[in-house]
Amino acid sequence: MDTKRLVPLVALFLLLIVLVVLFFTGGKEKRLAPDTSVAVSESGEGVIEERPTKTIVLYFLSDNDYRLHPEEREIFTDIPEVDQVKQTLEELLNGSLNDGLSPLPEETRLREIFFTPSGVVYVDFSRELYLNHMSGSAAEIATVFAIVNPLVRNFESIQRVFILVEGTERETLNGHIDLTRPLLPRFDLIVGGLLKNFPELP
Amino acid sequence: MRIKIIKAAVLILALVFVSRLSVFPQDQKTIVIDPGHGGLEVGAKGKFGNLEKNITLPISLKLKSIIERKLAYRVVLTRDRDVDVSLERRSAIANNNKAFVFISIHANGYPGRNAHGSETYFLNLNATDEEARRLAYVENNSTELSQVAGEHQDDIMMILWDMAQAAYLKQSSQLAELIQHELNTLLRTRNRGVKQAPFKILTGVACPAVLVEVAFISNPDEERKLLTENFQNDVAEAIYAGLAKYLERNLDR
Ligand SMILES: [Zn+2]
Numbered sequence: 001m002d003t004k005r006l007v008p009l010v011a012l013f014l015l016l017i018v019l020v021v022l023f024f025t026g027g028k029e030k031r032l033a034p035d036t037s038v039a040v041s042e043s044g045e046g047v048i049e050e051r052p053t054k055t056i057v058l059y060f061l062s063d064n065d066y067r068l069h070p071e072e073r074e075i076f077t078d079i080p081e082v083d084q085v086k087q088t089l090e091e092l093l094n095g096s097l098n099d100g101l102s103p104l105p106e107e108t109r110l111r112e113i114f115f116t117p118s119g120v121v122y123v124d125f126s127r128e129l130y131l132n133h134m135s136g137s138a139a140e141i142a143t144v145f146a147i148v149n150p151l152v153r154n155f156e157s158i159q160r161v162f163i164l165v166e167g168t169e170r171e172t173l174n175g176h177i178d179l180t181r182p183l184l185p186r187f188d189l190i191v192g193g194l195l196k197n198f199p200e201l202p
Numbered sequence: 203m204r205i206k207i208i209k210a211a212v213l214i215l216a217l218v219f220v221s222r223l224s225v226f227p228q229d230q231k232t233i234v235i236d237p238g239h240g241g242l243e244v245g246a247k248g249k250f251g252n253l254e255k256n257i258t259l260p261i262s263l264k265l266k267s268i269i270e271r272k273l274a275y276r277v278v279l280t281r282d283r284d285v286d287v288s289l290e291r292r293s294a295i296a297n298n299n300k301a302f303v304f305i306s307i308h309a310n311g312y313p314g315r316n317a318h319g320s321e322t323y324f325l326n327l328n329a330t331d332e333e334a335r336r337l338a339y340v341e342n343n344s345t346e347l348s349q350v351a352g353e354h355q356d357d358i359m360m361i362l363w364d365m366a367q368a369a370y371l372k373q374s375s376q377l378a379e380l381i382q383h384e385l386n387t388l389l390r391t392r393n394r395g396v397k398q399a400p401f402k403i404l405t406g407v408a409c410p411a412v413l414v415e416v417a418f419i420s421n422p423d424e425e426r427k428l429l430t431e432n433f434q435n436d437v438a439e440a441i442y443a444g445l446a447k448y449l450e451r452n453l454d455r
Contacts, residue, residue: 063314101313135254136246136311137323137415141399171289171402174246175239176308178402184328 052077056154058092059146059190060100066138067191068146069100081157085113088150089123103146105132111167119159120182121151127166135174144177145186152185160184231302232276233269233445234295236403237262238308238413241286246311248425254309255284257428261416262307264438273446275302293406297366303377303445304411306403309419309428318421320389320437322382323413324374325367325405326398334368341369366408373410373452381414381444388440410448414441 054077059068075087089110095102109126116122133143148161160182164170170179237258239245245254259281266277278299280292296304310321327334367374378396404411416437417424427433 061313063316066312066317103313134246134311134313134420135244136418136420137308137399137401137413138310138312138317138321138418139246139420142312175243175289176399176401176403178328178400178405180402181328181400183400184330186326186328 056088056091056150058088058150059103060096060098061103061142061146062191063101065191066142066189068103068142068149068189069191071096071098071100081155082113082115085121085123085151085155085158086110088154089113089147092146092150103142105129105134105143107132115157119157120162121155121158121160122162122164123147123151124164124167129163129165130170130173133173135176137176140173140176141186141189143173144179144183145189148183149185149187149190153187230274230276232278232299234278234280234299234301234304235262235266236280236292236296236304236306238306238403240281240284243286246309246419248419248428249315249422250425252419252425252429254311254419257309257416257419257434258307259284261434261438264434265305265307265441268438268442269445272442273449275449289403290406292403293366296411297406297408301407301409303448304404304407304409305381305441305445306401306411306413307441308413308415309417310415311420312418313420315421317418318424320382320385320417321397321415322378322385323397323399323401323404323415324378324411325371326400327365327368327371328400337365337368338371341366364406366406367404367411370408370410374404374412376451377410377444377448378412380447381412381441384440384444384447385414385416385437388436388443 053074055072056075057070057072059070061067062069073088073091075084075091077084079087093104093108093110105128107126108128111124111126112122113124114122129143133139144163147163151158151161162169162182163179172179237255239253239255239258241255243255245258247253262279263282266279269275269277278295278301280295281287292306293304310317327337329337375396382396401413404413417428417433419425419428
């Protein structure tokens with residue numbers, strides 16, 4: 001084999017390596033849009049179609065105030081609403097993409113979600129929601145409304161959220177906020193939101 | 203004859219004395235102080251390992267002794283040592299003692315280490331405006347019902363008073379304002395204003411009720427302060443001062 005025939009082969013080989021490297025490194029920078037947002041069609045012909053998505057808002061915490069700080073995510077909309085809610089809470093459990101502190105304790109898992117016709121959604125978390133929770137009123141308020149606010153904000157069919165732990169009702173996380181009723185959102189806790197400390201009292 | 207008059211006079215004096223004795227304690231109003239958490243339920247933890255339940259008790263005891271020293275009110279604690287007391291039991295203690303005011307004492311916690319300062323909360327019903335109006339209406343009209351329930355019907359009373367606080371939000375807000383003002387002045391902390399949240403402990407209390415977060419145990423500086431006699435005394439004095447102003451303004455009730 002002489003060198004003249006080898007040159008194009010080596011060039012082709014190098015090109016292949018460059019392509020492989022690009023394939024694996026490219027796209028990793030933009031984690032916002034999930035890698036699978038472009039999916040292979042069900043016919044399996046290799047035809048590529050865009051899955052429909054929508055932008056939702058989640059809330060994380062800061063060490064400098066006790067407000068809820070919004071962050072956007074994309075979720076798929078070609079799946080049942082209950083799975084969209086699951087995606088939303090999974091994104092919340094995955095944590096902030098900026099430097100936001102997580103409102104949910106470590107190792108907390110989402111167990112199940114139930115819709116009711118009355119606009120109440122039941123969200124069931126694993127026991128870590130209270131076992132690994134730091135307690136304290138401010139921390140409990142943050143955790144509870146970081147769960148309630150995005151569900152009501154992003155899903156028109158949801159008006160209230162009932163938080164369950166291990167499939168059952170829990171009085172409070174660790175002694176403060178009442179979890180025995182379905183909760184309305186508190187948008188006044190969001191940074192820049194209207195502070196509503198003194199609503200008109202009956 | 204003379205002896206009979208003396209006997210009668212003594213009898214009358216004795217009757218007056220006895221009736222005074224028995225009337226006085228009934229007229230004396232009760233303040234219920236609730237040291238947050240206790241027993242296995244430890245509350246928030248500091249970075250140095252201090253527990254909320256061990257901070258709330260000494261502050262509550264100090265507040266009790268200040269009130270007893272300066273005012274003619276009876277003070278009842280929901281716990282006076284390190285024991286578990288359920289939230290329902292705590293509000294039942296307030297209701298069964300016909301509390302005039304209920305004050306729950308806590309130390310705050312938040313992720314990170316910067317959160318600081320004192321805050322006073324009163325109940326947020328977490329209800330729509332219309333629901334809140336209805337709850338207040340129902341609770342306002344159910345006071346007679348709760349008095350009908352006998353001594354050995356704690357369960358019935360607790361059910362009746364499930365949302366009792368709805369009828370006392372205005373007074374609770376006033377009490378919270380007065381206490382928070384004193385905390386800001388005395389501790390020279392940044393004014394955070396009074397806050398509202400759906401606290402389980404407050405929902406069933408059938409009298410003006412607030413929850414005071416004296417400082418953040420999750421903040422290492424404040425955790426250290428919370429352990430000192432001085433800070434605990436200052437906080438107790440501030441809460442007392444706010445309470446005293448509230449009582450002054452609501453004497454005729
Ligand atoms: Zn507490």
